Amino acid sequence: xxxxxxxxxxxxxxxxxxxxxxxxxxxxxxxxxxxxxxxxxxxxxxxxxxxxxxxxxxxxxxxxxxxxxxxxxxxxxxxxxxxxxxxxxxxxxxxxxxxxxxxxxxxxxxxxxxxxxxxxxxxxxxxxxxxxxxxxxxxxxxxxxxxxxxxxxxxxxxxxxxxxxxxxxxxxxxxxxxxxxxxxxxxxxxxxxxxxxxxxxxxxxxxxxxxxxxxxxxxxxxxxxxxxxxxxxxxxxxxxxxxxxxxxxxxxxxxxxxxxxxxxxxxxxxxxxxxxxxxxxxxxxxxxxxxxxxxxxxxxxxxxxxxxxxxxxxxxxxxxxxxxxxxxxxxxxxxxxxxxxxxxxxxxxxxxxxxxxxxxxxxxxxxxxxxxxxxxxxxxxxxxxxxxxxxxxxxxxxxxxxxx
Numbered sequence: 001x002x003x004x005x006x007x008x009x010x011x012x013x014x015x016x017x018x019x020x021x022x023x024x025x026x027x028x029x030x031x032x033x034x035x036x037x038x039x040x041x042x043x044x045x046x047x048x049x050x051x052x053x054x055x056x057x058x059x060x061x062x063x064x065x066x067x068x069x070x071x072x073x074x075x076x077x078x079x080x081x082x083x084x085x086x087x088x089x090x091x092x093x094x095x096x097x098x099x100x101x102x103x104x105x106x107x108x109x110x111x112x113x114x115x116x117x118x119x120x121x122x123x124x125x126x127x128x129x130x131x132x133x134x135x136x137x138x139x140x141x142x143x144x145x146x147x148x149x150x151x152x153x154x155x156x157x158x159x160x161x162x163x164x165x166x167x168x169x170x171x172x173x174x175x176x177x178x179x180x181x182x183x184x185x186x187x188x189x190x191x192x193x194x195x196x197x198x199x200x201x202x203x204x205x206x207x208x209x210x211x212x213x214x215x216x217x218x219x220x221x222x223x224x225x226x227x228x229x230x231x232x233x234x235x236x237x238x239x240x241x242x243x244x245x246x247x248x249x250x251x252x253x254x255x256x257x258x259x260x261x262x263x264x265x266x267x268x269x270x271x272x273x274x275x276x277x278x279x280x281x282x283x284x285x286x287x288x289x290x291x292x293x294x295x296x297x298x299x300x301x302x303x304x305x306x307x308x309x310x311x312x313x314x315x316x317x318x319x320x321x322x323x324x325x326x327x328x329x330x331x332x333x334x335x336x337x338x339x340x341x342x343x344x345x346x347x348x349x350x351x352x353x354x355x356x357x358x359x360x361x362x363x364x365x366x367x368x369x370x371x372x373x374x375x376x377x378x379x380x381x382x383x384x385x386x387x388x389x390x391x392x393x394x395x396x397x398x399x400x401x402x403x404x
Contacts, residue, residue, distance in 0.1 A: 019363055029054040032383075042358065042393075044358060050381075051381025054381075064290055066287050096230060099240075101265040103272060104289075105261070105278055111259040112145075113142060115275065118271055120155045131182045132157075132180045133147050136162055137161055162191075186215045194336060195336055200238050213243045222253065223252025233245075256291060316391070319391050340371070344403070345363055351397040360375065
C-alpha cells in the first residue's frame with residue numbers, strides 16, 4: 001500500500017536524521033520532581049508555571065467537582081451540557097481578564113480554530129466580501145490552523161515579520177482602500193518557542209488606527225505575567241484593552257485542559273451560535289471546571305505564587321548564562337537555551353536526563369533550521385536548592401558535550 005510505505009520511509013528518515021520525537025513515560029504526578037524510569041528527576045519541561053497541577057487545593061477542587069457533578073456531562077452545551085459551574089467559570093474568567101464575557105472550549109487550540117472560521121465563513125448580510133488576517137510570523141500552530149480553516153475564496157492571509165509593528169503598518173497602509181469587509185490582526189501574547197512578548201501597546205494603536213480587530217492568544221502568559229498574573233496585557237499596561245483574548249486552562253491555571261475566548265458580549269454570544277468546536281464538542285468535565293475556578297481564587301487571594309515564579313525565573317536566567325550557555329534574553333519563565341543543531345539538542349536532553357534533569361529539545365520545523373534549543377520552563381514549585389541541582393547538571397552535561 002503506497003500510503004503505508006510512504007509513512008514508513010518518512011519515519012525512517014526522521015530516525016536517521018535524529019529528529020524523531022520520543023515520548024518519555026512519567027510515573028508520578030506533575031511537580032518540581034517527577035519519576036522517570038524509577039528515578040526522581042527535576043522537571044524543566046512543563047507548562048506547570050505556578051505549580052498548581054499537583055496543588056492540594058486544586059486536587060481537592062477537582063474531586064469536589066466529581067462528587068457534586070459527576071465525571072462528565074455527556075453532551076454539548078446547547079443540549080444538556082451546561083452546568084451552573086460552567087457559567088460561573090466563564091464569569092470569573094471575564095472578571096479576571098477584563099472582558100465583557102467569556103466562552104469555554106475543550107482547548108485553546110479548539111478556541112483558536114473556532115474563532116476565525118466562525119467569523120470569516122459567515123456572510124453576515126454580505127453577498128460578496130473578502131476578509132484579511134494579518135498574522136505574526138511566529139504565531140502558534142493553532143492560530144495558523146485556525147486561519148487555514150477559513151474558506152480560501154473569502155480570506156487573504158498575510159504574515160508580518162515577528163513583532164514588527166513597522167512591517168504590520170506597511171501591510172495595513174497598503175490595504176487601506178482595498179475594500180476588505182473585516183480586517184483582523186492575530187498574535188501570541190507570549191511566543192512559546194522564544195519566550196518574548198508581543199508589543200501589545202503598539203499593536204493596539206495600529207489596529208485602532210486602521211479599524212482592525214486585535215486577537216491575542218495569551219496562553220503562556222495568563223497566571224504568569226503581570227503583577228497579579230493577568231497576563232501580557234497587565235504586564236504591558238493595557239489590561240482590558242484587547243478586542244479578543246484566547247487562552248488555556250491547561251498551563252498555569254491547573255494544567256489539565258480547556259480553553260477560552262474572552263471579548264465583547266455580542267461577539268461571545270455569536271460564537272456560542274456559530275463556533276463549530278464549541279457547538280459540537282462535549283462540555284468541559286466538572287473536575288476541570290472546579291479546579292480552574294479554584295486556581296483563579298488562589299490568584300485573587302495571593303500573588304505570592306506569581307512573585308515566586310518571577311524570582312525563580314530571574315535566578316535561573318542569571319546563573320545559566322554565568323555557566324556559559326547562550327539563551328534568548330527576556331523575563332518570561334520560558335528560557336530557550338540555544339544549541340544550533342537538532343542532534344546536539346537531542347544529545348543534551350538525553351545527557352541531562354541521565355544527570356537527573358528532564359528537559360526536551362526542540363528543532364525544525366518547530367523552530368527555524370539551525371536554531372535548535374532546549375526550552376527550560378521554570379515553575380513556582382521549584383526552590384533554590386532544586387534550581388542549583390539543575391544548574392550543576394547543566395554544567396556537567398555542557399562540559400561533557402563541549403557546549404560550554
